[in-house]
Amino acid sequence: EAGVTQFPSHSVIEKGQTVTLRCDPISGHDNLYWYRRVMGKEIKFLLHFVKESKQDESGMPNNRFLAERTGGTYSTLKVQPAELEDSGVYFCASSQGTRIGEKLFFGSGTQLSVL
């Protein structure tokens, strides 16, 4: 069974450009999460989808970030325009449900560098 896959693994862009990250969750997982780790700090929550609906987007830093999950399958996270402080590792995770103690399965992340 394939795990959570993310594309691209690395992206280097200039300040002001647009970047779109993609996440394919484990098949059958309704719950999809985006997290990010910036400047070597803690991994922080961005948002949570249940199928195609945004369940919780309280971690989205500002309106330059747009996440979508059309059809409830894969998800994209677009940063437009990118700023220097957006550099970091963007992780996607998925889970089947949201019961207490349910494991989240993470992808290997997209390393974003904004120059």
Add this chain to the structure above:
Amino acid sequence: ILNVEQSPQSLHVQEGDSTNFTCSFPSSNFYALHWYRWETAKSPEALFVMTLNGDEKKKGRISATLNTKEGYSYLYIKGSQPEDSATYLCACSGSARQLTFGSGTQLTVLP
């Protein structure tokens, strides 16, 4: 908002040594404690999820305990091997279900 602390920040041990590290969290609004093992450029690997006070979990040479009343969890590695070198992440979930991560403990096992 949960505040999760991990210590130490980094640790070097000799092959064969046993080691442990700590994760502390607020005991109020606690639902679950997750431990992950993460190597750079790879997926964080789920090790354990614990929910009940006194929980103990074991996977090979790695084990973990949970004390929800005092707000801490220990991760133990017995007989460390070089392949155990990684960053060990602790994360808690509260009523919001999102995970709040600590900054991790970076373990280096020297051959």
